[in-house]
Amino acid sequence: MEFELKELGGDAYAFVHEENGKRDAEITWTMMGDVMVMDHTFVDPSLRGGGIAKKLLDEAADYARQNGYKMEAVCSYVVTAFNRYGEYEDVKAK
Numbered sequence: 487m488e489f490e491l492k493e494l495g496g497d498a499y500a501f502v503h504e505e506n507g508k509r510d511a512e513i514t515w516t517m518m519g520d521v522m523v524m525d526h527t528f529v530d531p532s533l534r535g536g537g538i539a540k541k542l543l544d545e546a547a548d549y550a551r552q553n554g555y556k557m558e559a560v561c562s563y564v565v566t567a568f569n570r571y572g573e574y575e576d577v578k579a580k
Contacts, residue, residue, distance in 0.1 A: 487511075487538065489545050501545045503538075513542035513561075521556050521579050522546065527563040539563050543574075550577045 489501040494514065499522075503511040510530035515522040524546065529538045543564060550557050556579040559565040568574050 487541060489542060491549070501542055501549070503542075511538050511542060513539075513546050513564075515546065515557075517555075518558075520554065521558050522550055523558045523560055524564040525560045527561050540567065543567055547574055547577050556580075 487503055489503050489511075492500045492502050494500055497517040498514065499517065500512050500514040502509055510533055512526070512528050513524065514526040515524045517523075524543075527539050527542060529542075547557065549555070555577070557564070557574070557577045558579040559568045568578060
């Protein structure tokens, strides 16, 4: 599944997946300096259980690494993933 980086206006961004003109998965954040404040994750019910939310978070984490950003978890999914998986330690905002 491919995700597209979208500018949402102001300092807001998202990685999204759209099919047939319908957005069925997204992770959004607001930039505050060099910190991506991760505020929302959505996966359509028809796609849930397939690891799509984690793939979105992985894409965002790779983006953070490539750009020297850190990530602050506000979204409940990102909070849970940060606590569950050790692979995000390098991008967590302290």
